[in-house]
Amino acid sequence: MNLKMDNYLEYAGLDSERFSVFLKRIKDSAEGKKRIDTDRIVRDLDELSKRIVSDEHRKLLMELGLCREKAEYELKEAEHMLSQSYIRGRLEKELAPFNTDTVREGRCITEKVSPLGTVFHICAGNMDALPFYSLMEGLITGNINIIKLPGGDMLTLKLTEMLLEIDPCLSDMLYITDIPSLDIQKLKALADISDAVVIWGGDEAVKAVRNMAPVNTRIIEWGHRMSFAYVTSCVTEEALRDIAVNVCDTEGLLCTSIQGIYYDSSDMEETRAFAHRFQKILSEVSKRMPGRLGSMYARGIVTQYTYHLEDPSGTELINDENCSVILMKGSMPRIFGPRSIFVIPLEHERIAGSLSVLKSYLSSVALYCSKEEEDGITDSFIRVGACRITDAQHISGGEDGLAHDGRYSLRELTKIVTIER
Amino acid sequence: MSDYRHFLMKAGLYDHATTQERFLDAVKKNIKRQMEGSDRYRGILMSLSFVPEDLKTTDDIGRIPPIPTLFFKRNEIFSVDEKKLKIKATSSGTTGSRSVVGFDLKTLYYGIRMALKTFRHHGILSPRKVNYILLGYEPSDTDKRGAVKTAAYTTRMTRRSKIDYFLRSRDGSFVNNIEGLIKTLDEYSHSSRPVRFVGFPGFLNELADELIKRNRSYVFDQRSMVLLGGGWKDLSGSRISSGELANKVYRCFGIKDDRIVEFFSAVEHPVAYVKCRCGHFHMPVCSRVIARDKRTLEPLGDGEEGILNFITPLVDSMPLISVLTDDIGTVFYGNKCDCGNVSPYFTLSGRADIGDIVTCSNEAVNELKNG
16 A cells, blocks of 8 residues: 655655755744634544544555454544544543633733644554544644654554545644654754654653753653552452453553552462462453454463563463463562463552552552552552552543543643733 | 584585484583573473473474573573673664573584575575675674674675665664665666675665666676565565565566575574575574464474474574574475475464554563663
8 A cells, every 4th residue: 555645754765855845844834834723623533533434444454454353443443532522522621721811900811722833743653543643632732743653554644644635724734754763863853843742652762852852842751651450359250350351352452451460468379369260250251352463462472481481480370272360479560461461469558669660650550449448559559650540441441531641631732821911 | 522513514404314313412412501501591491390301302302491582682691601702692673672692602603604504505605796785784883783793794605895784874873875875776787796685675675666766777787686684674564575575676676586585594593594486494404493382382283383483403602492483484394395495494474573563561561670
């Protein structure tokens, strides 16, 4: 498939002349920018959400390498996240409270949410079409957007191409390139003309961007995070089934996927019994929900095996052909791969002391405990960095209006301007 | 007493028939050597209740506990004093950690002898002066990646006239040098010397696409060659079949498909496999390959697809005797290949890694570990 757009700068064969033209176009857009009404952008995205849920696009996604189930899942997600109701809900909750008019001592004071200007999005490749969602946030906040795609992301290109078909006027607000991370000079030139850099990636990527971007450029970091469940002995079969469903449904791919279970105990035998109990449930659920990741499961098995070789007495594998539970000593989490999750004993009194190193890396916790213990355990997890305490049914849902990693992303892409008259 | 690997130098490159017993003997001796040199490796084998005496025939080599490449990415493990390591190299992963391997003098000797044997067998050695296009990274003193070293080593299979690189080193990073390469190709086209393209297929494809876009082509000396190895790196989104790439190569450089040689190797398994005209990687005498079940890691039979496990007694300095890679493939011991090579072979069908999808959580935990 060959996707071409005027706004797409392909790295293959890129020379300095073409790159200069690309930079100039972005600068011209920023200087001569005619503001496009947010309502119009929201309607354009809504139209896109309607167009993508067709058989034709499912087939297209499959041509791009996604399996059928994954293609359907991605389209459903995209339809929701691009819909007018979803986007309006976000604008209302995240930005509307800052648009105010007040009169103070006879002077009219208007506070208004405004775009940052030009935003350079450096995107990771862990989620299909993530760059497009980052672009969408940049568009609805009124920014001009430069998107650096991760290698091989045809889906974002296709979605952008469709959006420009719907409204060609948006072409002044979006620029896409696949310049690889190793070409620092070109990335720096793009950062130099930007007012903000959004970086989706790990510590190394964030460090590289901090070194590269000018000091007056806002850096918006979305780092790598992980999630798990914490259960006490009162956890029900139904709750364990919900955890198992999350494990199989998300395949461990999201930062909000449950990667393991901490069990409130200090007793290894009791925890082993729990691990066997959970493995049975996970196996049943796994049989009902066939996997869609093919050889990625093999990776999970190899990872488990590797950790076992590293510390033969520290891990115990409880598995069958559908899934694996790895009973571990120590308190540090480990990621094994799709449908392979850890079980670690950890008394609730030791949460804060043992997991404090997780501080910048913890996303969400699915918590199952008695009512009496709930506040105390919740507080412990907030202290070690959790941004969301919920249950397994909701942990991975992109629910309308909730913060992401403890922050509202649209607010990050805007500034509040005060006008006094 | 001669080294247990010595027979490899005498035997034909693909002569499995007369070397089975000596191969098994070398494998057993290598395992014992590793166990003596590395407490950690001995501990691993003991924890899995394996002893070299379990190997009665070559059919038993699947019983050797394989060590995944992931293990080498996370742990440095040597069975000789590190001072004895003459060379250290890393895998070329574009993200995350890299395996570190180290080779002592004898291992290097046998490794280079085997590589020369392979190159000679496949007509890659030549006394002629050749111009090179290296489809990879410009080497530097600080770059320890095995792929960079191997590509540079491959240019020594002939006398080297000139060389240019797809990625040029500049101020501590690499920049795409397609413009420079096109100028270099123009220059090479005025010379009667053969040209060799060596490196990653993704970069070759990108160069060919750019030439096609600019409507340019060359006809190089008929002794020119394309030597490909490694993956598609950041360009996996534009991956095409070998046949399509061969068509582009002929169109752009006038090099026929029988002058394109594809290799398979890994820094953790330094054996060169050459793809035959039927698309099969035949096993040289110094190695055996097993496919393992994707869920149980048990050895599979002929023709069953699994994770590939490579076995070689070539390396003395670290336990690379049985390495489990991320590669998915199928192994054939009984099939007759139409290319005429009667040795067993494997085919590649994919990788068991997370590929494009690097999960957030995985990276978070890695950072936690590194932090």
